[in-house]
């Protein structure tokens with residue numbers, strides 16, 4: 464059995480060796496080779512039985528034809544639009560993804576964007592926050608923004624349609640309420656069909672209708688926000704604060720928008736170490752199931768153990784607060800752990816070629832998550848409201864004993 468995997472998936476060689484050693488004892492051969500860049504070569508595909516990819520590899524009927532032995536494809540991502548699931552089914556290929564795997568990292572990204580803007584302008588956004596898509600990443604983002612003290616609502620008509628009445632009080636289908644919000648963050652899959660397509664959800668008309676100084680964040684897929692509409696908004700000097708992690712024509716970015724964008728990053732919102740390593744690990748768990756070898760999961764280390772090579776991404780961050788923290792303190796704690804400005808600077812300094820975009824992503828530095836933050840505080844920490852807010856920010860907390 465031969466596994467072909469994207470070379471930049473962290474720890475893929477270590478986990479494949481664990482499978483190989485365990486299967487060897489049963490007389491089963493399990494080998495690994497890796498491919499560099501976006502697409503594997505026809506030669507690499509010809510000998511592959513299993514394929515592990517990331518969001519940059521396009522899988523369609525043509526690729527599948529070049530891979531006659533392939534029986535299983537796994538993507539270490541939440542998004543799946545790069546894989547033609549129908550073509551996989553027609554070719555009798557099992558396709559799996561890793562739902563939710565880097566949602567915490569995306570939530571941290573949004574929290575950092577809003578925290579930085581608030582700290583720079585000296586005030587939290589004065590108005591509601593609309594989260595588009597109440598799934599894994601949208602919930603993670605909304606929860607953190609509530610922790611910062613903002614009023615959050617979720618726009619998700621498809622979910623509303625299928626929802627039972629319980630637990631969906633904050634979800635609605637009122638697009639006008641979205642457009643009136645002071646912060647809007649997109650967390651939807653890229654879809655062109657169905658009742659609620661997300662392709663160009665933010666078109667000329669919607670963007671022109673946004674309130675002054677609206678913070679519009681897109682960390683989902685580039686084409687959810689029409690780049691042409693952003694160009695028009697820039698041209699008419701519309702007062703917007705746009706944060707883009709994803710681009711309509713990746714790996715080519717819209718260079719001419721850069722000076723107008725508040726923050727611009729290289730599709731790294733989900734790239735915390737836990738998100739990336741978790742993706743690889745989750746695929747090996749999936750593969751054990753596909754191979755009908757459930758005992759293989761016992762040779763897979765825990766995520767915590769696998770993250771040991773990145774000490775900067777697993778260290779604790781600790782802050783003292785004798786009094787209730789101000790929003791400025793909360794925002795600067797977020798920024799201590801993940802500062803979006805560093806990623807923004809890296810993209811602006813890079814050359815605007817696709818290769819530079821891919822290189823930034825491939826060589827991304829080790830990133831921690833907000834859940835590594837801990838607040839040591841006084842009596843105020845006994846209040847459930849504060850405990851709740853820190854939990855929403857995914858910080859842990861300890862109340863100091865009074866002397």
Ligand SMILES: NC(=O)C1=CN([C@@H]2O[C@H](COP(=O)(O)OP(=O)(O)OC[C@H]3O[C@@H](n4cnc5c(N)ncnc54)[C@H](O)[C@@H]3O)[C@@H](O)[C@H]2O)C=CC1
Pocket residue numbers: 541542543562563565566569595596597598599600601602618619620621622650651652653659660661682683684708709730731732733734
């Ligand atoms: N920038 C990055 O690094 C990352 C980007 N992503 C992108 O974010 C997307 C969302 O991820 P998750 O939240 O984990 O997905 P999810 O599947 O958990 O949630 C998506 C939600 O969007 C809703 N939705 C679908 N169409 C909609 C529409 N027209 N209007 C409003 N809501 C709609 C769905 O009902 C669902 O509740 C992924 O598909 C992926 O493309 C995900 C992870 C990292």
Ligand SMILES: O=C(O)C(=O)[C@H](O)COP(=O)(O)O
Pocket residue numbers: 517518519539540541542543565730732733734824
């Ligand atoms: O999970 C997704 O969907 C994403 O967009 C990923 O975070 C992108 O990461 P890579 O696939 O490029 O590692």
